[in-house]
Amino acid sequence: MESGYLQLFETKEAKGRVVYRVFAASIFVGICLIWSYRVKFLPEDEGGRWVWLGLFAAEVWFGFYWVLTQAPRWNPIHRLTFKHNLSKRHEGELPGVDIFVCTADPDMEPPAMVISTVLSVMAYDYPPEKLSVYLSDDAGSELTYYALMQASQFAKHWIPFCKKFNIQPRSPPAYFDSQSSDHLGKEEVFIQKLYKEMESRINTAVELGRVPEEIRSSSEGFSQWKSYVSRRDHDTFLQIVIDGRDPKATDVEGSVLPTLVYLAREKRPQYFHNFKAGAMNALLRVSSQISNGQIILNVDCDMYSNNSDAIRDALCFLMDEEKGHEIAYVQFPQKFNNVMKNDIYASTLRVISEVEFPGLDGSGGPLYIGTGCFHRRDVLCGKKYSKKYRNDWNSKNYRNFKDNVTELEEKSKQLANCSYEENTQWGKEMGLRYGCPVEDVITGLSIQSQGWKSVYCNPERGAFLGVAPTSLIQTLVQHKRWSEGDFQIILSRYSPVRCARGKISLGLRMGYCIYCLWAVNSLATLYYSIIPSVYLLKGVPLFPQVSSPWLIPFTYVIFAKYAASLVEFLLAGGTILGWWNEQRIWLYKRTSSYLFALIDTVLKTLGLSNSAFVITAKVTDQEISQRYEKEIMEFGASSPMFTIIATISLVNVLCFLGMLKKAVESGSGLVMTFQTMVLQVLLCGILVLINWPLYQGLFFRTDKGKMPTSLAIKSFILALATCISFSFLL
């Protein structure tokens, strides 16, 4: 306080750390005992030996991986911001903020949804002359552009309305959904009507697949589409839809509006476009010409702003005079507005956002996860870390005031051309890094490995809400992209294992490895979910008997670990059924998404395949969403991923039934089997239980969301063949 310093944020250590550490140490002792058991009782005979070694390898892997997951649990912290101090001390020198919204496909990302995100970020509680919103459209779609034009008109009513009544959230559909329609005031009814009309104009255009002719001809922006050949082949389309410098660009109350820009960077078949990373880099350059905000907020097109104060929260970190200068970015968690109570696809990633990220924040800062993240422009553009770095918020006002709109558009267009990046550092040392399906994580890592820190900000009211996948295949495909990308990072020149030493703390490097090694987890999980069960069918014990003291460490580790995981999940706001669902999804991801990610990465390293960016759909047809709302798992498609999970689930049920039959037939009965193979019976039994929805989908359901019959037959034959070959041949 003395030298006029006002603290803008506070860091608090989480409670109960010591207790947790003692508990974790006890689990580790148990893990070591399990390993010793495997070494001590290695079977003599050739066949038994390999199976045993396989189990040992899986257990070594699980143990090692568990150690990694302890890193973020060792030192969790929480952050608190003081926004009143920010206003008190810095209101006059608030920096320009450029907001980038990315969209890539008008079919999967409906224009009406995209513009509601745009409207929500235009309505931040922030001086509008310092706010600029850029929409990057990788589909170069006239429909999205049309929707944005409509939104710019509606914004003139929407923004003053939001500010007058101080409403939350500021995405129009989300706001109206949260309001009961009988309690709307006069102005609300008027705004809602305006919104509905606009929405229906946009949706009609989308359904017809074209923009109304009278609008097309009256607004010159559309003339740019003359050069449009296909999504992959067109000039740069750039339009300053609202020019914030223009004194006439005001809302209905006469206040200035934020700048609004539409950009579809040039696309040519002969140039690789680098997906979202390419779009972001084009935005970085174009915006530097137009508004040049010092702070950049990046959101996905489905992630609307749910809290109009979030910019100020982020600035509390970046502008703090004592600690702010080493912070490169502020990451908010990804939250979703379409998740049901028990979250059947585990989309919330609850433990990651409530436990692991606060933990990583304690050892240097969270990963950059693509959306809901505030960056310093300098750093994102490649500024090297230096202890002496201080930002002068006051002096920097580069905003382009010289050129008129047309000149500005022409100049900026050049920066979004395909050839612009040739022989430059863009994608390497500057901007988002290229060549990885998780451009966000690798970019964050490369920033941190220079010495910069990041901060995790998780306020009570979620800052951003998006759309989570609503079918199993979408979830698995998304996780294939993520785990593949994360695994490639381990092999890349930014590898948290080999590089970054000295710059990033050990805890954070371990933290990165949790995600970067997702893909590798598949092998041990596959082994563990098949082998013990088929050996149960064969009648061969692979774990200690009930009478053996070695059973204790196994039981302790299993129960302690799962109890801790359940408690963590409940404390993070989940339900018991939600936790159970999450365990199922982990099993499916590990045995399908991660396996395919692993295989694809190996192929890619050999030069045999290329990783792509499969966009997640943000709309679902009505039938599917009805099932989603009832929390019924959606299969409904044929996919090799489904064949794998179905086959494994059937192997387990066959083994379990086979074991029961054998036990009953042989005189010794169930008790004997239980005594010799208790853990195998449990493991197999739990696998059967957790797969219950899958069996329903395979055999008992009749709706369209069930597994295709051909897939059910195929996996049944595969499962039967596996069981038979194990019990008779091997």
Ligand SMILES: O=c1ccn([C@@H]2O[C@H](COP(=O)(O)OP(=O)(O)O[C@H]3O[C@H](CO)[C@@H](O)[C@H](O)[C@H]3O)[C@@H](O)[C@H]2O)c(=O)[nH]1
């Ligand atoms: O060629 C492309 C592909 C995607 N996108 C945009 O990228 C965003 C994320 O795509 P989505 O299909 O929603 O993927 P998610 O898995 O939900 O996205 C997470 O993971 C991605 C990395 O895999 C990050 O880029 C995202 O920010 C992060 O939210 C969307 O706004 C897309 O419009 C583009 O702009 N250009």
Ligand SMILES: [Mn+2]
């Ligand atoms: Mn998404």
